[in-house]
Every structure is written in C-alpha cells, then in structure tokens.
Amino acid sequence: MAKLTKRRKALAAAVDSAKLYPLEEAIRLVKANATAKFDETIEISMNLGIDPRHADQMVRGMVGLPNGTGKTVRVGVFARGPKAEEAKAAGADVVGADDLAALVQEGKIEFDRCIATPDMMALVGRLGKVLGPRGLMPNPKLGTVTMDVKGAVQAAKGGQVEFRAEKAGIVHAGIGKASFDAEKLLGNARAFVEAIQRARPAGAKGTYVKKVALSSTMGPGVKVDVATLGGA
Template identity: 45%
Template sequence: MATHGKKYNESKKLIDSTKIYAIADAVELIKKTNTTKFDATVEIAVNTFANPKFNDQMMRGTTILPHGTGKSKKIAVFCDEDKVAEVKKAGAYIAGKDSVLADIKAGKFNFEVLITTPELIRDLAVVAKQLGPKGLMPSPKSGTVVANIAQAVEEFKKGKVEFKLDKTGNIHSAVGKASFDARKLEENVASFLKALEENKPVGVKGKLVKKAVLSTTMGPGIQIEA
C-alpha cells in the first residue's frame, strides 16, 4: 500500500472527502493543497458511464483549452519539403518527410505530437508499430491528420488536448498549472467538461460523467461537480 508524506497528509485534511465541490471552490483548494516546489500540473480524472467494450460508447476527440495547459509541446510534422518552412513558422519542432521518417525508424522520438496530412498518412504505415505503442500514430479523431497542418500546429501550441476513454471507462487530461490564476483554471476545467458532454457517445443514454476529480501532481484528489 502506498504511503504519503507529511505535507500530503496535511493537505488532505483540508479536503472533505464526502463533499462534491463547485469548480471555483475546488480550484481554491488546489492552490492551498499544492505543496510541490515546482509548478505542478493540474489534472482532471473523469470516470464515465461509457463502456469501452461497445463501439458506440467509445470516446476520442480533442478540445482547445482557453488558457492552454501551461506546457509547450514538441510537435513533429510529417510533410513534403515545400511545407517545412510554413509549419516551422507555426511552431513545429521538427518537420519534413525523409528526415522525420528516418528519426522514427532510428527510435528518435524527440516529439510529443506527430501531425500529417490525409495524403501522407499511408507513408507512415511502415513505422506504425513504433508509433502506435507510444500513442504517436496520427489519426483524424486526435486532430493530427488534417489538410491544414500549419493551423493544426498552432492549435496544439495554443493548448489543444486530446481526450480518450481508457479500458476502465476513465478519461485523464492536464488542464493547467498550479501557478495559473483561479479564473483561468476554472475556465479550463469547465471548457474540458463541456467538450466531453458535446462528444458524448450515442450509445451512452442519460448522464455521461459519473465522477470527476481534480488534483495537482502528487496532490490529493478533490471531487468536483460535473
């Protein structure tokens, strides 16, 4: 059984585990219970009524948080050479066709998001076994197979996040940093929950969210209204 330190236990005393907090109140507690010396990530864990065993209850999509996540992602773009300058100007970390493919084949995954076009996605089939297990294989549902690759880069740089139902019916995502002011965190959390509702699978009848919990890195969970 995992044990927690003194600071964690002291922070947990501030939270009523029987209460479901309004987002604003939870954000206030997030700031009070954050004890890390670094700028902790604020995360949301959502337990849903969706059953991933059924195709009509699967969930996967993207949304742009109004104030970003506080972390700038390294983005790679698999594209023709005549698009390299444009996507790098938009914020891509690396871009190209042969060079990006060579890096992947060599096991160099110095990026967190890989974007490509519908025309070029088939060329990544040769490295699908390397990309798939790392969650880096581009797909239309994740917003990484698009016609306008420069725009996609800009959106991910601004705070676009992907959400995906896991095998236990849960969805996890970063929604900001502990250093964000309260209003920005509130708006990010509300925006994320709204995006989930807007993408509720057709197979889920009635309410989607069973339980939602907000926490910081290494911090105690706070159940919120959803």
C-alpha cells in the first residue's frame, strides 16, 4: 500500500470520517481542504434507496445549476437550415448534419454535450454505437432532442448538468469549483438535491436519500447530514 504524503495526512486529519456535517459546514470544510495547485472541482455524491436495474427505479435527468459549474462545455448540434443558424448564434461549438455525422463516425467528437432537432434523429440514431457509450446520445427526456435549439444550447453553456444513477444507486455531479464562494456552492448543491428529490421514481420504497458526501478533486470526502438537505 502506498504511503500517504504529509499533505494527504493533514487533509485526512482535518475531517472526522465518523461525523455527519451540516451541508453548509461540509461545503466550507471541503473548500478549505481543496489545496491543490489547480482549481479543484467540488463534487456531490448521493446514495439513493433505489435499484436502477428496474425501469421504475431509474433516476435520470438534467438540472441547471444557478451559479454555473466553472467548466467550459463544448456543445455540438445536429440541425439544418434556420435551426443550424440558430444554434450557431446561440454559441454552439459544432453544428452540422451529414458532415457532422461523418466526423463522429471517424471518432472526431469535439463536443461534451450533443443536441439534435427531432428531424435529425434518423441520422443521429445511426451514431448510437459511438455516442451512446460516451453518454452523448441526444434524448428528448433530457431536453437534448428539441426544436428549442437556442434554449438547449444556452442551458448547456450556462451550467446545466446531467445526472444518472449508477448500478449501486449513486448519483453524482460537479457543483462548481473550489474558487467559488461558499454561498454559490451551497446554492448549486441545493439545486442539485432538489432535482434529485423531484426525480424520485414511483418504484422507490423506504428511505430515498440514504447517504450524501461532498469532496474536491484531491481532497477527502466529507459526509453530510441528510437532515440538513431540506425535504430529503
């Protein structure tokens, strides 16, 4: 087993691994321990009382973080004609139809979020084997198959994040950077939690939000008292 560096030992000592911290205190603690030489991402992880293997217990969706993510998101749009022009005007990084599909088939994927107009889905559907494994396949339930191209592009650029429960029932997302003010991180965390609560599936029984933790890219995890989330 690799030895812990002095920095890692100091960070571990700053957090009581057995304690459940109120959300606001957890955010301040995570920020204080984000001491790497780069602007670390602050991430929230929620362990839910669901079994995603059952269709009626899947938790998936999009949420707009009020204070953004601090990340630059490259947006690709499949559209033609006026809608293609609308996407470009809204700030999309890559816009096209058959030409864009050809680039994707070649493995040249220069975007982090993919949006398509409904008439493009016959074309985009053929790219499922390429886009699907990367989590980039447009989905009407997520608002990424839409005629409101402008709104979708602006939402993606403005701090919208996607969440999806993993096999163990865990959902997680970056809610900002360590350089964010604590209040901005708190606002983003609450927005994410509220989105997860709204997405509670009909098949979920018993306790829905079981455990929550915050962490930074290089810092230790901090357990959060679920009772301080509000409405959990």
